């Protein structure tokens with residue numbers, strides 16, 4: 114499912130728009146969540162609009178699956194990517210007359226993967242890039258590490274990441290200050306429970322404010338300052354074991370995309386910083402870069418980052 118082939122494609126545009134609407138709507142405080150009696154009325158129209166968007170996305174994934182089935186029939190190629198793997202499983206199930214995996218399940222599975230995995234990852238990368246571009250000192254430390262470990266002209270590979278502690282620290286610091294899911298996903302208590310002296314009654318909605326955890330001055334020195342260095346001195350990861358920093362949640366329902374997201378983020382951030390010089394649009398200097406936040410289900414930059422990559426002589430040898 115490589116949509117990067119044609120960045121102007123109608124499908125890609127449709128997908129991006131629908132995803133963005135969905136995130137915006139899902140992040141709005143919904144009166145019906147707090148007063149269940151209003152659920153049927155849907156006073157803000159959130160459920161109505163989301164139903165339309167979900168339907169659009171399901172149709173879009175349905176079209177992609179149909180298109181792929183046609184290509185497979187014409188070319189005979191059956192083993193290219195995750196979509197082929199899912200279709201292969203569907204075909205086996207059909208042959209065995211089992212209905213464990215059918216087209217509807219694949220459509221909904223893709224909806225889950227795209228809705229949970231795209232904006233979260235791209236927004237984290239955008240925040241990390243904005244913070245690095247805003248601070249020339251951090252930028253030059255990051256690039257010095259990359260130059261030393263990767264060497265100019267080479268591409269960053271997944272296997273290099275363990276030797277890039279400063280890049281890793283930037284990603285952690287981006288998660289601390291700008292957690293993409295600032296309130297995780299709301300939970301509901303199964304039964305009455307007492308935690309640290311507070312009683313949480315059965316069915317109460319529980320919201321974990323990870324954004325506030327990351328800005329807590331009793332835990333973090335200079336909490337509002339982007340300082341990747343703090344993570345060079347402490348042994349803390351974002352895998353859900355340390356409750357001071359849980360951008361992926363924790364426990365049984367921790368984000369299942371965590372390993373993939375971590376791989377992608379280090380690789381993308383490392384590659385962007387290693388392959389290009391970065392400058393801001395005319396009139397914007399690093400110090401005045403707008404870092405305001407827009408709260409939704411994901412925490413976006415209020416003013417999306419517009420940064421211009423400048424190909425350096427050495428990076429122009431990097432193949433794309």
Ligand code: HEM
Nearest residue numbers: 229230233234237294297298360361362363366368370374
């Ligand atoms: C920076 C990237 C990402 C962040 C910050 C993130 C964060 C989260 C968070 C906070 C949750 C809820 C955990 C909870 O309620 O305790 C979650 C759930 C989920 N994430 Fe991610 N995620 C990211 C990337 C991904 C990717 C790449 C995928 C898949 C390709 C993915 C798939 C999912 C799914 C399917 C769930 C729902 C799990 C469930 O309900 O049990 N996420 N994510």
